[in-house]
Structures are given as C-alpha cells and as structure tokens.
Amino acid sequence: MVAPYEPNEKVCVGEPFSLEQWLDRNSQKLNNGKLDLFQGEFKAEVIVYGTGEDEVVNEEGDTFIWAIHGTFFLDVAGEATRILEVNDTGYIRRGRRYKIMREDGARVLQITFPHNQDSNDWQRTFD
16 A cells, blocks of 8 residues: 655755745846746756747656736647736647747746656656
C-alpha cells in the first residue's frame, strides 16, 4: 500500500509572498520582457511575461499559461491565434511551437513542467 502522504524534509520552499506585489515591484522590468519568478530554484520553470512577443519551442515539458493582467494572443503551431484575457488559461503539450504576443501592460504567467522519462504520472494526469 502506498502512503497518501510522505513528508519531504529535503526540499525547502520559500516564504509565501504576494504575486501582485511582486508584479508591482518588477513592473518596469516586465514592461521590457520577461522574468523568472523563482530564478531556477525549482524543477518547474515559472516565467512571468510582460509587454512584447516571444516564440517558444518547448522540448522540456508541458506548459500551462495564465493571463494575469491585460490581453495576449497565443498562436500554437501556427494553427490558430487565440485571444486570452484576464484569468484565461492555456495548456501546451511538450514539443509544440507557440508564440505569445502581449499588449502593453499585459502580464502572463507561464509554468513549464519538466518531462520525466522515468514516470508517466504527469502524462496520465493530463491525457
């Protein structure tokens, strides 16, 4: 039988913080591009995009996108451009090319979950 919960005493997570305050503090930097929210501290990559445009080919893992502020356009593999507004989300499978185009003042949170060759748990969850 597998225990429903096993403590992990090896991983140290940071203190809770307000995402809204972090966005305010980093507003100028985000107006010119993107920032890594946790600066590579965790397995998942968490990027906050500000104004601008980026094209991404993600071979690392599946990606979740959340519109925090403003409007952005998401073009996945050139198939169709979707307009996402505040609190809209998107899911992009590993290996897909996508383009994110953000209007002035837009803020988009992108989480890329690493693909683990040793485990199919992630795939089973979202297939």
